[in-house]
Each structure stands twice: as structure tokens, then as C-alpha cells.
Amino acid sequence: MDINDNIESPLNLQVSFNKLLEHYETLAKSDEAFIVAKANRILETAEHYPELREGFSDVSILKTRAKEISIILQDSFSSILTKNEIKTASVPFHNLIFNASERFRNIIKTAGDDFELDIKNMPKDDTYIIACTIILNFCYGYNLNFKRPFYYEIPDANGVLHYYKILYNADFTEIVPTKNAPKITQKDYDELLDNFENIELWKEKFPPNSYIFKGFVISNIFDVTDDQSISNIKSSLISKGKRKDESFIESFHEVFRSLLGINDIKVGFSIFNKEENTFEHVYGAGMNSFLLGDLESASCGDSLCSWSYNRLLKENKYFSVSDVDKTFKKAKGRAPHITSLHKQGVKSAIFAPIANDDGLMGVIEIVSNKPQVLNSINANKLVDVMPFIVSAVERSKNEEANLIEAIIQKECTSIHPSVHWQFEKEAKNFIKAEMNGKQAIFSKIAFENIYPLYGQIDIKGSSEARNNATRLDLTLQLNAVKNIFEKVSEIESLPIYEQFVYQIDDYLEGLNTHFQVDSEQQISEFIKQDIEPVLKHIYAIDDLKVHIDAYFDSIDDKVDVLYNHRRDYDNTIAMINKEMASLLDKKQVEAQQMYPHYFERFKTDGVEHNMYIGESITKEDSFNPIYLYNLRLWQLQVMCEMENTYYQMQSEFPVALDVASMILVFNQPLSISFRMDEKQFDVDGTYNARYEIVKKRVDKAYIKGTNTRVTDKGKITIVYSQKQDEREYLRYIKFLQSKNYLDTDVEIVELQDLQAVTGLKAIRVSVLYHKNEEDKAFYTYDDLMKEIKA
Structure with missing residues (x-):
């Protein structure tokens, strides 16, 4: 078997001891007779086997020349230190180890027969490029520092994972270009610097096997389990969103097992609610509390005895229970936390307060089902990790508070982006007043001289x-x-x-x-x-x-x-509202890009929407009536599109219901203000209140002298009071007729007087429908119904 089999690399690997032997050639000229004799012995050993100097890639030679290789490496692998040092001799980018200290061999043996040694954070996809950077350093003198700490993860006899840091000694290596190796120029180097991930470029500059690696590397390995465990705990705590992942808590158990050197432990958490003086479960997949057991929350007094209560909550110091069963018998039911541990089969435990300058925030609980393995002595190891846990909990509490506020804002008191700037401005003034020791008052949020637009798509009957x-x-x-x-x-x-x-x-x-x-x-x-x-x-x-x-x-x-037919009805209403609101929200994004304005919508038996546009909302000196006219035309067009979308999906709904659309035109600017008690905008002033009255009642109004509702299926109804509004909307209708949105059956009707409101008129016009988005034909409501039923 050849070392280079199944490996694509710019380096053709050859094991060689030439560099080391050259070192012994220098020592052979020493004045010290002992050193000279030893050097000559090693050189003489190598002299009989020239392949040891010239280099080889046949793995079998490592076995046949094992004795000679051991002699050559005897200074590098001292027999005196072999039980203490963790050291190997190998070739790079390969799991082949041909010499190792006794301690390393014992570590691997203890890990078990099925254990495979692997460098955990060596990016396998990048090994080709890493080899190229080594060539740039060795052969061209470019100081490319790609040094990263590499680690082995190896379990001990108890299955506890240990972390070993690897430091490479490459003093006894040399890299020689072959005839096929393109010479790297400064231009090549500059190009490579910005293309680390472009593997094809690196292969072009450094073709496979274009350089010969001769030598070996010595790996000096150190047990850094404590440091790495702390680092892993820190990384786990920093990572966002991992509490939702069940694997997170298991990995958290794992790093604590490594830190304490105990395989049989689990970690739990309890959050301290200061306002209610209770302990509460932490939300997250796999999260447990051994203090609470099955309870979601419990008062601190009911969860701890007086001593442990004082220790955690007042002194903010940890304590351990090395033998739960023994303490349980002694406590005779007077220590709730001991009773809880005993009930869960815990045999030893450590409770550590998560506390900052403001006091206790929570408790970390480490437990084992073996007595005495957790105690007051190994509890001291937590000192190094507690600052990270405290920092993570502080951040988590802040994030939770922000999330709670964000949810309240979104679900209960949503502030539209168009007016958010005004709320932000007042909030800053509020904070500024507080910081300066003045009485902080959140000023009234109001917008004057703005134009309202209102529309609804209502479910008929x-x-x-x-x-x-x-x-x-x-x-x-x-x-x-x-x-x-x-x-x-x-x-x-x-x-x-x-x-x-x-x-x-x-x-x-x-x-x-x-x-x-x-x-x-x-x-x-x-x-x-x-x-x-x-x-x-x-x-x-x-x-x-x-x-x-x-x-x-x-x-x-x-x-x-x-609940059969009623379920169908309720589901239909919910689906209609969802689809119509979704379409309106999507279209609103486009409208905001035309010109910013306030927008809100409500789901009832259908979907209503309010819009306000004007200078005071945009806070820029840019408003022109053209933007109001544009928004009115946009609104009318979107209402036609919503009608079309509804009837295209009507067959998917459990119950076939009809809808009717209406727009209310109000041509006078008005003022609105934010009602702090109701957490919504409302109109200001008696005159403006007329607009709200019309909004609430107009869709139920009748055409004057008839019993016919002004709104009707298949039609858009535009309610107004001024002649100029009529002329404006007739222009919009004519334009949308040319686009085949609306039919030609325009009618103008008067409305019966509403309470306190007279003189209203309405334009009614039929919508033209398409069977689907690709359909180029258009139909009246009656035509569409015939097509659907055909």
C-alpha cells in the first residue's frame, strides 16, 4: 500500500529522515565524545538502509524497518518521558502514525477498539488548498499564516470526552518542486490571496503531485480538556436559538462531563422570578430542572430549606450534596430540595447560583446518580465557567424582555412603519427627560392635514x-x-x-x-x-x-x-379573510414604495382597510396631491384584483359565498391622533367624526327610494359626496375599463340619508373577471358563475 493512495494533493508524500540525519551529521562533529558516539551509531544504522534517507511511500517499509526507525527517533521519543509525553511521528494530511509515545498508545487503547483517530477541526475540503499554502511558505518564502489549533477528541475509560491540542514540529521536512510544477509568480500569489475557496485555481497553480514532500512531522499533543470544555460552554451559550434544538442540552451535558471528568452527570436549570419569589422551568427542548422536578414553577421557600435558601438567594454561593440518600434520611422531610432529588433518583448534586450585582437570576443544577462523585471539592471547577453562564443569562433575559415587547408591539399595539418615526422621536424625548431628571411625559402623537382612504371587501349575506x-x-x-x-x-x-x-x-x-x-x-x-x-x-x-x-x-x-356545516362556514370565513388580507398586505408593499403612507387593515366578515396620506406623515417636504390621486387609483385597481382573486379561489372554499366591494371617498383633509388607551389611531374633532360615522354605516345603506343595498356582488361601489370626487373616479373607471378591469355598466345613485349624514351618492360598476391568472378572456359576474357551473 502506498501512502498517496486515494489522496488528491499537490504533495507526493514520502517518509524520509534525511533532515534529522543531517542534524546528527552536525552532532557527529561535536567535541563531546558521548554525543559523537551516539550520532555515529544513528548514522551507521541509517547508512545500511538508504531508503530511510532518500524517502519512501510504501507503508510496508515502516514495518520492516521499525527497529531502525525507532533507533533514529530515540532522542525525539525519549524512553524516560514516554509515559508522560503525548507525542507521535507521522506524515501530514494522513492518519498514518508510525511512532508514538507510550502514553499516546495507552490513550488510544483506552478509547476502545472501534475508536478511529481523526482531527476534528481539520476541514477536509480545504486540505488541498492548505497543502498549497505550505508550499508557498516552504518553496517561495511567502509568510502565509494559516496556523489553526487542531484537536483530537478521545474518550477515556469511562466514556468522558477529552480534548487534546496538537502542535506540529515540521523541522524535519523538505518540499521539492518537480519538473511539472509551474513556477509561482508575484501575480499568481496576488491572485491566490483573494481566491481561497477557488479550488480549480489552486489546482491550476499547484497541479496534483507537482511537489515532493520528504520527511515527517512530530506532533506534540497536550490535554486541554478543561480549557476546551470552558470554551465549548462559552460557545454553546453564545449561540442563538439553540435552546429549541434537543441536541443542544445533550451537548451541554457532554462539555460539563468533560470539565468535571465524570461521565454520569446531567445539567439542569431553574430561573429565579424575583417579582414572585419563585423558581421556574427554562423553556427549551430537553431542558430540565432537578430542583422543581415535574413542577412548572414553585415558590423558593417551598423548594429549599432555610439554610440552602439563604445560601443561594442571600449569599449567592454554591453548595453541594455529596450523598443525597444519607442527607434525605437525616433531613426527615425538612429539606424540599433533598426530597426532590431523592424522588428523581439523584445521588449527588451541586447547586450553583447564577447571580450578578443585582442578585440571583437562576440556579444551575449538576446531578449524578452516583453518590459522592459531585462534591464541594470538584464544585470549585465551576468558578471558571460561571462568568460565561452569568453573561449568557443576562443576555437571555434582555433578549426575552425585548422579545416580549416585540410580540406585544406586533400582536397588540402594532405601529405602522410610516408613523414609527414619530413614536421613536417621542420615546427619545421621554428617555432624555428621564436622564436629565425631569418629569417624563409621552407627548400626544397626532398628524394633521392628511387625506383618508377607506375600502372593504365584505362577505354578502x-x-x-x-x-x-x-x-x-x-x-x-x-x-x-x-x-x-x-x-x-x-x-x-x-x-x-x-x-x-x-x-x-x-x-x-x-x-x-x-x-x-x-x-x-x-x-x-x-x-x-x-x-x-x-x-x-x-x-x-x-x-x-x-x-x-x-x-x-x-x-x-x-x-x-x-359542527359540520358551521365548521365549513367558519373555515370559509377564516380562509377568505386570510387570503384577502394576504393579498392586500402584499400589494401594500408596492404602494408604500410609490409614496409612504399609513395603512391598517381589519378582519371582520371580510377585510377592511384604512389609509392616510399627507405631508405630516412622511415628515418630508415632498407631498403633492398627485400622490393622493395615485393612491386612490391604486386602491380601486387592487379592489378589482382582490375580487378576481376571490372568485378564482371560491371553488376551493367549503362554502360558496359572495363578496361585495366598497370604497369610501372623503375629499377633505382631516387630523388623526393615537389614542393611548385604545392603542390605535382615530380621527380628531367633531367634523372629522362624520367620516367615522359614514364608515360604520354606509355599507348597510340603501339606494334612495328602494330596498336595494348600495353594495352588491359583482360590483365595485364608490361612495362620495362631492361632484369633483365623481369626476375624478369616473376618469379612473374609464382608465380601468380600457385595461379590462371594469365593465361599461356605470351607474350613479343617491343614498338614503344616514343618521346625521345626508347627500351621499355612489358610483356602481361591474367588475370584469378572469377564470385564472393566465386567462386573457374576461367575464361579468353572471358569465363567470355560468362558466364555473358549466
Whole structure:
């Protein structure tokens, strides 16, 4: 077997002791007779076997010349130090070790027969390029420092992982270019400096086997388990998001096992809640608390005895329990933490406070199921890692506080980016006042002279659809119950069963003729109070069991009623809202790029949206009415697109519902301010309140002199009050007709007066639909329905 087999490298590896023998040639000229004699003996040994100097790659020579190689290396591998030093002789980028100290051999032997020695942080993909950088140093004198600390990870007899740092001595190596080696110029070097990952470029400059490596390297190896364990703990704690990964806590156990040199340990955490004086579980995959056991949280007084309470919370000092069973008997139930450990099978433990200048933040718990392996002596090893744990917990607490605030902001009091600058400005003023010892007041957030835009895509007949779904579910449920009582009457003829059937028929007739709001509650109470107790009673009759089981299986566990058609309805509403809101949000990103403006949307039975645009929101001297007109046109176009998108996916919804779209035009600028109590923007002033009144009522308004709602399926309704708004929107409609968004059936109608609001008019125009995004044809609502049903 050849050393170079199955290895692609610019270096052709040859084991050679030439450099070392040259050193002995110098020693042979020494004035010291002992040194001269020893040097001559080594040189004489090598002289009979020229391959030892000339170099070889045949692995078998290492075995046949093992004795001679041992003689040549005897000074490098002192027999006096062989049980203490961890040392090997090998060739680079290869696991081939041909000489080693006794201590190294014992370490490998202890690791087990199936252990494979491997340099853990040697990047295998980069070995070719690393070899090239070595050539640049050896042959061309470029000082490229690629030195990285390399490590072995080797388990001991107990399975505890030890870390060994490798230091290479390359004094006895030489690298010689072959005839096939291109000479590296300064230009080549400059190009390579910026292309470390370009393997093809490196292969071009350093072809495979274009240089000969002659020699060997001596690896001096040191046990750095303590330092590496601390480093690993530090790395684990610094890494973000790892608490969600189950492998994180296991790796954390592993580094503590290495630090303490004990295989049988686990690590737990408890967080200290200062406000409530409780210990709490840490959230995360695999996270345990041996102090709390199965409890999510517990008061500190209930978790510790008075001494341990004082030790952790007051003095912020660690303590150990070397023999839990012995202490458990002695405590006689007076030490809750000992009871908890004993219950979990723990035999020895260390509790260390995670504390800073502000006091206790949590407790780290190290436990073992063997007595005395954890004690007050090895607890001192925690001194080196506790600062990192304290720092990580401090950062974690800050991140958690920020995350909590971010979630509250997002879910409860979301501030739109267009106005965030004003809130940020006031927050800075608030902090500045506090820092200067003044009374800090968060000033009112208000924007004046801004133009509102409002639109909605509303589900038509949602109340009727909900009532119909409820009626169908109740009918199914009553018929199922009726079927059971008709069957039980055949088996056991009791008048009460006939009375139940009569009552059910009465409810069924009521559902078909005059379903009312309270019908659902009446029937549900009847079934719950009168029917279900009897069903449980007659369950003893074998012939009825299958029917009663089928009935109860049809009842939804969460709402405790038959929930088929209502589920379809609720799911449809949720899906409509989700899809429409998602489309609107996506389109809003584009609109914000045209000109920044405030935007908010709400999910009801459909999706509503508010927009405000004006100089005071953008805080720049850039607003022009053209941006308002552009946003109005954008809004009208997006409403058409939302209508199209809805009807293209209508067939995917459990219930086929219709929608109607409306836009409210308000041509006067108004003022809005942020209501701190309601955590939302609202209009300011009595005159502006008229706008809010219209918004709330206009979609239910009727066309004047009729019983027809102003909003209708298949149409966009634009409500306004001023003639100039009418002219403006008729221009937009004409433009969108040319784009085949809208039909030609434009109508202008007057609205019946609303409470405190008169003189409203509306433009109504039909939307043109496409069957899908690729469809170039366009259809009216009626045409589309025919196409869908065809």
C-alpha cells in the first residue's frame, strides 16, 4: 500500500529522515565524545538502509524497518518521558502514525477498539488548498499564516470526552518542486490571496503531485480538556436559538462531563422570578430542572430549606450534596430540595447560583446518580465557567424582555412603519427627560392635514349563511337523536320516548319555518339537559350502542355540538379573510414604495382597510396631491384584483359565498391622533367624526327610494359626496375599463340619508373577471358563475 493512495494533493508524500540525519551529521562533529558516539551509531544504522534517507511511500517499509526507525527517533521519543509525553511521528494530511509515545498508545487503547483517530477541526475540503499554502511558505518564502489549533477528541475509560491540542514540529521536512510544477509568480500569489475557496485555481497553480514532500512531522499533543470544555460552554451559550434544538442540552451535558471528568452527570436549570419569589422551568427542548422536578414553577421557600435558601438567594454561593440518600434520611422531610432529588433518583448534586450585582437570576443544577462523585471539592471547577453562564443569562433575559415587547408591539399595539418615526422621536424625548431628571411625559402623537382612504371587501349575506349552517347542523343532530328514540321505542315502549320524538319534531318544524336567534340555544339546552342523560341511560341496550356511539362521535369535542356545516362556514370565513388580507398586505408593499403612507387593515366578515396620506406623515417636504390621486387609483385597481382573486379561489372554499366591494371617498383633509388607551389611531374633532360615522354605516345603506343595498356582488361601489370626487373616479373607471378591469355598466345613485349624514351618492360598476391568472378572456359576474357551473 502506498501512502498517496486515494489522496488528491499537490504533495507526493514520502517518509524520509534525511533532515534529522543531517542534524546528527552536525552532532557527529561535536567535541563531546558521548554525543559523537551516539550520532555515529544513528548514522551507521541509517547508512545500511538508504531508503530511510532518500524517502519512501510504501507503508510496508515502516514495518520492516521499525527497529531502525525507532533507533533514529530515540532522542525525539525519549524512553524516560514516554509515559508522560503525548507525542507521535507521522506524515501530514494522513492518519498514518508510525511512532508514538507510550502514553499516546495507552490513550488510544483506552478509547476502545472501534475508536478511529481523526482531527476534528481539520476541514477536509480545504486540505488541498492548505497543502498549497505550505508550499508557498516552504518553496517561495511567502509568510502565509494559516496556523489553526487542531484537536483530537478521545474518550477515556469511562466514556468522558477529552480534548487534546496538537502542535506540529515540521523541522524535519523538505518540499521539492518537480519538473511539472509551474513556477509561482508575484501575480499568481496576488491572485491566490483573494481566491481561497477557488479550488480549480489552486489546482491550476499547484497541479496534483507537482511537489515532493520528504520527511515527517512530530506532533506534540497536550490535554486541554478543561480549557476546551470552558470554551465549548462559552460557545454553546453564545449561540442563538439553540435552546429549541434537543441536541443542544445533550451537548451541554457532554462539555460539563468533560470539565468535571465524570461521565454520569446531567445539567439542569431553574430561573429565579424575583417579582414572585419563585423558581421556574427554562423553556427549551430537553431542558430540565432537578430542583422543581415535574413542577412548572414553585415558590423558593417551598423548594429549599432555610439554610440552602439563604445560601443561594442571600449569599449567592454554591453548595453541594455529596450523598443525597444519607442527607434525605437525616433531613426527615425538612429539606424540599433533598426530597426532590431523592424522588428523581439523584445521588449527588451541586447547586450553583447564577447571580450578578443585582442578585440571583437562576440556579444551575449538576446531578449524578452516583453518590459522592459531585462534591464541594470538584464544585470549585465551576468558578471558571460561571462568568460565561452569568453573561449568557443576562443576555437571555434582555433578549426575552425585548422579545416580549416585540410580540406585544406586533400582536397588540402594532405601529405602522410610516408613523414609527414619530413614536421613536417621542420615546427619545421621554428617555432624555428621564436622564436629565425631569418629569417624563409621552407627548400626544397626532398628524394633521392628511387625506383618508377607506375600502372593504365584505362577505354578502354572512348572517344568513351562518344561520343556514346552524339550521342544517341542528337538523342533522335532531334527526340523529330522533332515530335513536324511534328505535328504543320499538324495544321498550315508554310514553316519555314518544314525547321526546314529538318535541324533536316540533323543533324540526320550527327550524324549517321560523328559525330565530334563540333557536340554537333552546335546542342545545334541550339536548344537553333532557336528551343526553337519557342516551347514557339507554346505552345499556346492546342494539342501541352502535347508534349512540355514532351520535356522540359526530359531536365536536371543542364546541360540544354537531359542527359540520358551521365548521365549513367558519373555515370559509377564516380562509377568505386570510387570503384577502394576504393579498392586500402584499400589494401594500408596492404602494408604500410609490409614496409612504399609513395603512391598517381589519378582519371582520371580510377585510377592511384604512389609509392616510399627507405631508405630516412622511415628515418630508415632498407631498403633492398627485400622490393622493395615485393612491386612490391604486386602491380601486387592487379592489378589482382582490375580487378576481376571490372568485378564482371560491371553488376551493367549503362554502360558496359572495363578496361585495366598497370604497369610501372623503375629499377633505382631516387630523388623526393615537389614542393611548385604545392603542390605535382615530380621527380628531367633531367634523372629522362624520367620516367615522359614514364608515360604520354606509355599507348597510340603501339606494334612495328602494330596498336595494348600495353594495352588491359583482360590483365595485364608490361612495362620495362631492361632484369633483365623481369626476375624478369616473376618469379612473374609464382608465380601468380600457385595461379590462371594469365593465361599461356605470351607474350613479343617491343614498338614503344616514343618521346625521345626508347627500351621499355612489358610483356602481361591474367588475370584469378572469377564470385564472393566465386567462386573457374576461367575464361579468353572471358569465363567470355560468362558466364555473358549466
